[in-house]
Amino acid sequence: MALNYDQAIAAYDPTLGLEVHVELNTNSKMFCGCATEFGAEPNTQTCPVCLGLPGSLPAVNGKAIESSILIGLALNCSIAPFSRFARKNYFYPDMPKNFQTSQFDEPICVNGYLDVEIETDEGTKVFRIEIERVHMEEDTGKSLHVGGSTGRIHGAEYSLLDYNRAGIPLVEIVTKIIPNTGKYAPQVARAYVTELRDILRSLGVSDVKMEQGSLRCDANVSLAPAGSGQLGTRSETKNVNSLRSVERAVSGEIERQANRLQNGERIIQETRHFLEESGQTRPGRSKEQAEDYRYFPEPDLVPVAPDAAWIEELRATLPEKPSIRRKRLKIEWAVPDKEMASMVNAELLDTVEETVLLGSDPTKARSWWLGEISRLANEKEVAPTSLITPIQVAEVIALIASGELTDKLARQVVEGVINGEGTPQQVIDARGLKVVSDDSALMVAIEAAIASQPETAERIRGGNIPAAGALIGAVMKATGGQADAAKVRELLLKHLGQG
Amino acid sequence: MIHSTAAEMATKLAAGEISSVELTQQHLDRISVVDGQVHAFLYVDTEGALSQAAAVDAKRVAGEKLSPLAGVPLALKDVLTQKGIPTTCGSKILEGWRPPYDSTIVSKLKSAGIVILGKTNMDEFAMGSSTENSAYGPSHNPWDLTRIPGGSGGGSAASLAAFEAPLAMGTDTGGSIRQPAAVTGTVGVKPTYGGVSRYGLVAFSSSLDQAGPCARTVLDAALLHEAIAGYDPRDSTSINAPVPAVVAAAKKLDVKGMKIGIVKELSGDGYQAGVRSRFDEAIEELVNAGAEIVEVSCPNFEYALAAYYLIAPSEASSNLARFDSMRYGIRVGDDGVRGAEEVMKMTREVGFGKEVKRRIILGTYALSSGYYDAYYGSAQKVRTLITQDFAAAFSKADVLVSPTCPTTAFKIGEKSDDPLGMYLNDIATIPVNMAGIGGMSLPVGLAPEDGLPVGFQIMSPAMKDDLMYQVGGTLEAALLRKWGSPILSNAPALGAN
Numbered sequence: 001m002a003l004n005y006d007q008a009i010a011a012y013d014p015t016l017g018l019e020v021h022v023e024l025n026t027n028s029k030m031f032c033g034c035a036t037e038f039g040a041e042p043n044t045q046t047c048p049v050c051l052g053l054p055g056s057l058p059a060v061n062g063k064a065i066e067s068s069i070l071i072g073l074a075l076n077c078s079i080a081p082f083s084r085f086a087r088k089n090y091f092y093p094d095m096p097k098n099f100q101t102s103q104f105d106e107p108i109c110v111n112g113y114l115d116v117e118i119e120t121d122e123g124t125k126v127f128r129i130e131i132e133r134v135h136m137e138e139d140t141g142k143s144l145h146v147g148g149s150t151g152r153i154h155g156a157e158y159s160l161l162d163y164n165r166a167g168i169p170l171v172e173i174v175t176k177i178i179p180n181t182g183k184y185a186p187q188v189a190r191a192y193v194t195e196l197r198d199i200l201r202s203l204g205v206s207d208v209k210m211e212q213g214s215l216r217c218d219a220n221v222s223l224a225p226a227g228s229g230q231l232g233t234r235s236e237t238k239n240v241n242s243l244r245s246v247e248r249a250v251s252g253e254i255e256r257q258a259n260r261l262q263n264g265e266r267i268i269q270e271t272r273h274f275l276e277e278s279g280q281t282r283p284g285r286s287k288e289q290a291e292d293y294r295y296f297p298e299p300d301l302v303p304v305a306p307d308a309a310w311i312e313e314l315r316a317t318l319p320e321k322p323s324i325r326r327k328r329l330k331i332e333w334a335v336p337d338k339e340m341a342s343m344v345n346a347e348l349l350d351t352v353e354e355t356v357l358l359g360s361d362p363t364k365a366r367s368w369w370l371g372e373i374s375r376l377a378n379e380k381e382v383a384p385t386s387l388i389t390p391i392q393v394a395e396v397i398a399l400i401a402s403g404e405l406t407d408k409l410a411r412q413v414v415e416g417v418i419n420g421e422g423t424p425q426q427v428i429d430a431r432g433l434k435v436v437s438d439d440s441a442l443m444v445a446i447e448a449a450i451a452s453q454p455e456t457a458e459r460i461r462g463g464n465i466p467a468a469g470a471l472i473g474a475v476m477k478a479t480g481g482q483a484d485a486a487k488v489r490e491l492l493l494k495h496l497g498q499g
Numbered sequence: 500m501i502h503s504t505a506a507e508m509a510t511k512l513a514a515g516e517i518s519s520v521e522l523t524q525q526h527l528d529r530i531s532v533v534d535g536q537v538h539a540f541l542y543v544d545t546e547g548a549l550s551q552a553a554a555v556d557a558k559r560v561a562g563e564k565l566s567p568l569a570g571v572p573l574a575l576k577d578v579l580t581q582k583g584i585p586t587t588c589g590s591k592i593l594e595g596w597r598p599p600y601d602s603t604i605v606s607k608l609k610s611a612g613i614v615i616l617g618k619t620n621m622d623e624f625a626m627g628s629s630t631e632n633s634a635y636g637p638s639h640n641p642w643d644l645t646r647i648p649g650g651s652g653g654g655s656a657a658s659l660a661a662f663e664a665p666l667a668m669g670t671d672t673g674g675s676i677r678q679p680a681a682v683t684g685t686v687g688v689k690p691t692y693g694g695v696s697r698y699g700l701v702a703f704s705s706s707l708d709q710a711g712p713c714a715r716t717v718l719d720a721a722l723l724h725e726a727i728a729g730y731d732p733r734d735s736t737s738i739n740a741p742v743p744a745v746v747a748a749a750k751k752l753d754v755k756g757m758k759i760g761i762v763k764e765l766s767g768d769g770y771q772a773g774v775r776s777r778f779d780e781a782i783e784e785l786v787n788a789g790a791e792i793v794e795v796s797c798p799n800f801e802y803a804l805a806a807y808y809l810i811a812p813s814e815a816s817s818n819l820a821r822f823d824s825m826r827y828g829i830r831v832g833d834d835g836v837r838g839a840e841e842v843m844k845m846t847r848e849v850g851f852g853k854e855v856k857r858r859i860i861l862g863t864y865a866l867s868s869g870y871y872d873a874y875y876g877s878a879q880k881v882r883t884l885i886t887q888d889f890a891a892a893f894s895k896a897d898v899l900v901s902p903t904c905p906t907t908a909f910k911i912g913e914k915s916d917d918p919l920g921m922y923l924n925d926i927a928t929i930p931v932n933m934a935g936i937g938g939m940s941l942p943v944g945l946a947p948e949d950g951l952p953v954g955f956q957i958m959s960p961a962m963k964d965d966l967m968y969q970v971g972g973t974l975e976a977a978l979l980r981k982w983g984s985p986i987l988s989n990a991p992a993l994g995a996n
Contacts (some may be wrong), residue, residue: 098820294866299705
């Protein structure tokens with residue numbers, strides 16, 4: 001009988017290892033001046049260097065070194081005073097030189113850690129994930145295998161190669177083995193990648209978009225009999241393209257391996273591909289015969305020897321850790337956990353904070369960005385921040401606070417700004433959106449409403465306050481929504497002797 | 500005036516006594532007469548050369564300030580890229596490839612107004628000492644057409660000795676500039692590693708490759724050296740420091756008080772008698788000129804050849820991996836059915852010659868896991884020891900000297916089946932590459948037993964290239980006074996059949 005996840009965990013202890021590849025967002029490639037824009041026409045962002053043409057030579061992108069050091073510092077790593085690039089030799093058509101310029105035994109950052117928190121039935125648990133190394137390398141080109149059933153090179157009719165990606169700077173962050181996570185292994189894996197993504201985003205070094213491949217995670221999983229303290233044979237799952245997939249891939253792999261072991265089968269050391277639809281993995285390349293990459297120091301590049309003073313300068317620029325910042329903002333803004341999570345997931349924390357720093361009330365700022373603006377952004381399938389700026393939103397919120405706009409009018413102003421009608425003030429002027437606060441003008445409308453609904457007015461006079469809603473609604477309608485509803489209510493009730 | 504030196508040509512050009520077009524045409528004519536015998540060139544760019552020459556002439560007429568060698572023609576080793584001009588590296592695998600970019604050297608040559616006549620023959624991917632490994636057939640030594648002109652840059656050296664060009668570009672990984680210079684009676688210089696940009700030099704062994712000038716005189720080499728040297732941000736290993744003043748050094752003609760070290764390990768048994776006697780006579784000339792001679796010992800040179808034949812093939816096995824038929828060069832077996840891997844294999848089988856395959860296999864093996872430390876790792880340690888030997892020797896002498904090669908030019912075919920015998924040719928030149936220092940070969944006479952040129956090697960500390968030019972220039976002048984005419988005036992006339 002097949003083991004389910006709980007049974008698998010009862011019988012076996014999982015050990016994890018996570019390798020995260022991050023595409024840096026530098027303007028130019030790792031070793032040449034070519035542009036790095038995502039989604040450009042194939043083979044338009046290439047030159048002799050990234051095409052590996054005979055005679056060409058690499059020259060290191062200083063910005064990529066800086067980004068790598070920042071990542072290392074944020075992950076509590078030591079920055080190597082001397083590190084080297086190395087060649088990883090293997091043949092593949094999308095790799096122009098048939099070797100990848102990478103780092104091998106002398107990476108730029110080593111020995112760090114990252115603490116991640118997960119919420120469990122037993123409360124919040126903290127896991128310290130130890131980082132083995134952070135190293136730099138160049139990305140390969142992209143192959144598109146056409147024809148054939150698998151989309152892989154074998155069996156394809158032909159292959160198309162796009163070298164735009166060749167030479168994009170990559171940073172690989174490798175954890176040490178992560179033991180003792182027990183049943184929380186999938187959550188820990190997800191929390192680690194999430195926290196790492198947030199750190200990278202706060203550093204501004206990468207777009208960290210898993211769906212576009214600018215953040216890729218390979219999950220190594222192995223099992224050993226519960227309590228044995230041993231280390232089993234691992235598999236390496238690739239093609240994990242979302243945070244949710246990280247969690248699913250780990251739990252799926254734990255179940256798969258447990259069932260094999262339970263049936264007396266052995267685990268094959270191999271790469272496996274995560275299948276998004278089923279949450280299962282399928283076998284890829286076997287790593288039983290260890291591939292020999294014939295690493296040796298890259299003779300075309302001089303060692304990277306960052307100046308200690310420079311490293312300290314960079315350390316001083318490190319932003320607040322995302323986890324610490326979230327805790328701080330949660331308290332400062334009095335935000336419930338769930339709301340905090342939505343803001344983080346929608347990538348709007350920075351934007352909301354910016355709006356708050358411009359003087360807006362945190363709750364109002366949050367509800368505008370996550371509510372109306374996100375809704376309009378969804379309709380247009382763009383990022384909320386591409387529609388309107390924090391300055392404009394803060395202006396609108398200020399106008400509401402001062403009573404110059406109602407919520408309803410404010411929505412029209414925001415819509416106008418998004419439609420390109422100008423600043424909030426310009427939209428207000430052009431559309432004539434003004435709260436009617438002149439008492440005498442309102443009184444005319446109130447008296448008209450009372451005249452049209454005398455019975456309702458009588459009920460209010462008799463103390464039925466909730467009945468006022470119908471008359472307020474009529475006044476609002478008559479003023480085209482430009483009246484301040486609270487003001488209308490105040491005047492109406494006073495007029496009917498209930499003020 | 501093809502028999503003049505480049506410096507003389509430059510003077511006549513500057514004085515308006517000859518135009519660059521006329522001078523270039525004279526060389527093109529010479530090539531068409533003698534290159535059938537010498538086979539120095541793989542490609543002659545007649546049209547391009549004449550139009551470059553015309554452009555220089557126009558600038559001169561317009562009164563523009565020109566570089567010292569503006570209008571002088573040059574032969575380019577086929578391992579350096581020149582935009583739009585076929586670049587084969589002597590290999591079949593690159594047949595038909597026209598690079599879309601200029602090497603830094605070619606950019607510098609072009610901006611200096613130096614006219615590029617064409618591309619010269621070489622051992623495939625610069626692997627060899629005779630040009631017999633060229634996929635396009637060997638070049639012939641103008642002194643004796645049945646003999647090799649050295650290698651890998653045999654085409655460049657032969658073009659100078661045959662007066663097809665007054666200047667040539669070479670590259671030197673283990674002696675590929677100096678050994679051809681020695682066996683053809685010409686001058687060849689390997690500058691300090693990093694002194695000249697490698698951008699656009701198709702790599703054989705990246706940590707050893709260095710381009711340098713080839714000429715018929717020390718001064719001509721110095722003039723070309725200054726035109727091509729200097730820091731290049733495209734080559735991370737190039738040195739960001741001023742170029743040594745080699746032209747001034749070549750003109751000094753004075754070695755009084757200089758200490759010249761004879762390397763004990765680069766003499767004696769294994770060196771041809773005539774090579775030794777001409778070397779000793781050259782030392783006497785230097786003593787007469789006021790130099791002090793000291794003997795130095797470099798005990799680790801013994802391991803240089805073995806270490807070289809691990810490091811160079813290791814790097815080559817990786818550098819040559821890119822020749823896979825996917826993007827440029829020939830493609831074999833692409834019938835629409837075979838997969839990429841099989842097409843790569845078939846192309847490399849047909850496209851690479853025997854020596855290149857030998858070195859790829861050697862290097863692949865040396866870098867393999869489990870063997871790396873014993874082979875590549877140990878070889879790197881030897882390299883450090885050789886560098887230390889040089890440092891110790893340079894503490895006792897300003898420059899070091901040795902014969903450039905153990906023998907004079909051998910017969911074509913004589914060592915084709917004896918790779919080890921072939922490798923031994925570079926025994927005196929390899930330590931210089933291993934340590935990244937400067938080395939020069941200049942002719943010091945003909946060996947009495949065979950009447951063939953003998954080369955004299957001068958080695959100078961890193962970034963002190965001027966010292967070897969100073970000693971070389973002085974020795975050359977002393978020998979010229981003794982002989983009365985340049986050594987090449989003794990070479991047989993060509994093109995008379």
